[in-house]
Amino acid sequence: MTETPRTPEPATAVFTDDTPTPPTGFPNPLFVPPQPQPPRKSRKGTAILVGAAVMAAVVGGGTGAWITSSAAAPSTVVSTAGGTTSGTPAANNTATGSISSVAAAGLPVVVQIANQNDIGSGVVISSDGLILTNNHVVSSGGSFTVTFNDGSKHPATVVGTDPSTDLAVLKVQGVSGLKAATFADSSQVKVGDQVVAIGSPEGLQGTVTSGVVSALNRNISAGEGNQSPYAQSGASQTNYKGVIQTDAPINPGNSGGPLFNMQGQVIGINSAIYSPNKGSVGIGFAIPGNTAKSVAQQLVAGTN
Numbered sequence: 001m002t003e004t005p006r007t008p009e010p011a012t013a014v015f016t017d018d019t020p021t022p023p024t025g026f027p028n029p030l031f032v033p034p035q036p037q038p039p040r041k042s043r044k045g046t047a048i049l050v051g052a053a054v055m056a057a058v059v060g061g062g063t064g065a066w067i068t069s070s071a072a073a074p075s076t077v078v079s080t081a082g083g084t085t086s087g088t089p090a091a092n093n094t095a096t097g098s099i100s101s102v103a104a105a106g107l108p109v110v111v112q113i114a115n116q117n118d119i120g121s122g123v124v125i126s127s128d129g130l131i132l133t134n135n136h137v138v139s140s141g142g143s144f145t146v147t148f149n150d151g152s153k154h155p156a157t158v159v160g161t162d163p164s165t166d167l168a169v170l171k172v173q174g175v176s177g178l179k180a181a182t183f184a185d186s187s188q189v190k191v192g193d194q195v196v197a198i199g200s201p202e203g204l205q206g207t208v209t210s211g212v213v214s215a216l217n218r219n220i221s222a223g224e225g226n227q228s229p230y231a232q233s234g235a236s237q238t239n240y241k242g243v244i245q246t247d248a249p250i251n252p253g254n255s256g257g258p259l260f261n262m263q264g265q266v267i268g269i270n271s272a273i274y275s276p277n278k279g280s281v282g283i284g285f286a287i288p289g290n291t292a293k294s295v296a297q298q299l300v301a302g303t304n
Contacts, residue, residue: 097262097263098262099196099208099210101264102196102260102262102263102264103196103198103208105260105264106181106196106198106208106258106260106264107149107198107206107208108148108149108150108179109123109124109179109180109181109258110122110123110124110149110198110199110206110257110258111123111124111131111146111147111148111149112146112147112200112203112205113131113133113137113138113144113145113146113156113170113256114144114145114147115138115140115141115142115143115144115145116142116143117140117142118137118140119200119203119253120133120134120136120137120138120199120200120253120255120256120257121133121137121198121199121200121253121254121255121256121257121270122137122146122170122256122257123181123256123257123258123266123269124178124179124180124181125169125180125181125296126178126180127176127177127178127179127180128175128176128178129154129156129171129172129173129175129176129178130159130169130170130171130172130296130300131146131156131169131170131171131172132167132168132169132256132269132292132296133167133168133169133170133255133256133269134166134167134168134255134256134269134271135161135162135163135165135166135167135168135238136166136238136255136271137168137255137256138158138161138168138170139161139163143155144156144157144158144170146170146172147205149205149206154172154173154174154175155172155173155174156170156171156172156173157170157171157173158170158171159171159299159300160299160300160302161299162295162299163238164238165240165287165291165292165295166238166240166271166287167269167287167292167295167296167299168256168299169296169299169300181258181265181266182264182265182266183265183266183267183289183290183292183293184261184263184265184266184267184289185289185290186244186267186268186288186289186290186291187288187290189213189216189244189261189267189268189288190213190216191212191213191214191215191216192212192213193212193213193261193262194210194211194212194261194262195210195211195212195213195246195248195259195260195261195262195267196208196209196210196248196259196260196262197209197210197211197246197248197249197250197254197257197258197259197260197270197284198257198258198260199250199253199254199255199256199257199258199270200253200254200257201249201250201251201252201253201254202251202252202253203253204253207254209248209249209250210248211246211247211248211249211282212246212247212248213244213245213246214245214246214247214283215244215245216242216244216245217242217243218240218242218243218244218245218285219239219240219241219242219243220239220240220243220272220285221237221238221239221240222237222238222240222271222272222285223237223238238272240271240272240285240287242288242291243268243271243272243285243286243287243288244259244267244268244285244286244287244288245283245284245285246259246268246284246285246286247282247283247284248284249280249282249284250270250273250280250284251273251279251280252278254270254284255270255271255272256269256270256271257269257270258270259286265289266289266292267286267288267289268286268287268288268289268292269286269287269289269292270284270285270286271285271286271287272284272285273285
């Protein structure tokens with residue numbers, strides 16, 4: 001007896017608050033809301049990509065309009081791979097090319113960021129507590145707690161955000177003398193380079209994964225969190241330009257955490273994944289480090 005072939009079900013994309021959402025570019029009838037489930041605490045992290053919106057055109061990353069807080073910005077700025085600026089110490093780079101050495105150098109500069117409902121990641125960019133993360137990690141507002149690798153917890157406030165590039169800077173209260181990350185020149189990253197991602201996937205702080213750079217200069221559209229249940233139109237989207245594609249496993253909760261090269265330097269900020277099943281399928285995307293560093297410096301300076 002000949003079996004009738006089954007029509008494959010279309011992959012759906014979801015936001016990181018676990019709210020089902022139809023993929024951009026697909027007709028709404030393809031989206032069927034599942035049965036209601038008991039509510040649970042969401043964990044905001046890596047924005048889930050809308051698969052139909054992935055494009056391979058090569059363009060440079062822009063910065064767009066700025067949104068900054070009214071509070072006075074700290075004077076320190078992001079450290080660079082070649083040294084320091086404005087008195088910010090560079091990271092003590094102990095990485096020697098192995099994954100374990102990159103992890104040893106990177107873990108102390110990676111933090112977990114949480115508010116009442118959501119969990120994301122971030123990276124220390126100054127000795128006095130400036131933290132670089134994704135805008136979608138902090139966009140829900142509320143009070144934030146930053147947890148360091150040693151387990152210490154401190155309150156943090158938003159210095160500034162740039163939704164157009166999905167980047168934000170926090171300031172941790174009551175800290176000093178922190179180890180700060182260094183940034184490599186991300187324009188020198190090559191396809192096939194080995195990389196290490198560190199963050200808090202599903203709230204599991206200090207998770208280390210590794211992979212390679214799969215592609216460069218991807219342009220993608222991804223959904224942000226905090227959408228109403230079963231939203232079928234008007235979903236908030238972020239357009240990422242010129243991002244780094246990696247197969248290093250990243251999942252919701254990794255958002256805002258760093259992607260390191262094998263010298264323990266930041267080459268990108270993990271921000272989105274393509275996932276038809278809400279988990280890692282080896283297609284992740286990071287905002288290039290050069291873009292992230294430039295945006296962070298402007299947010300700290302309060303420019304717009």
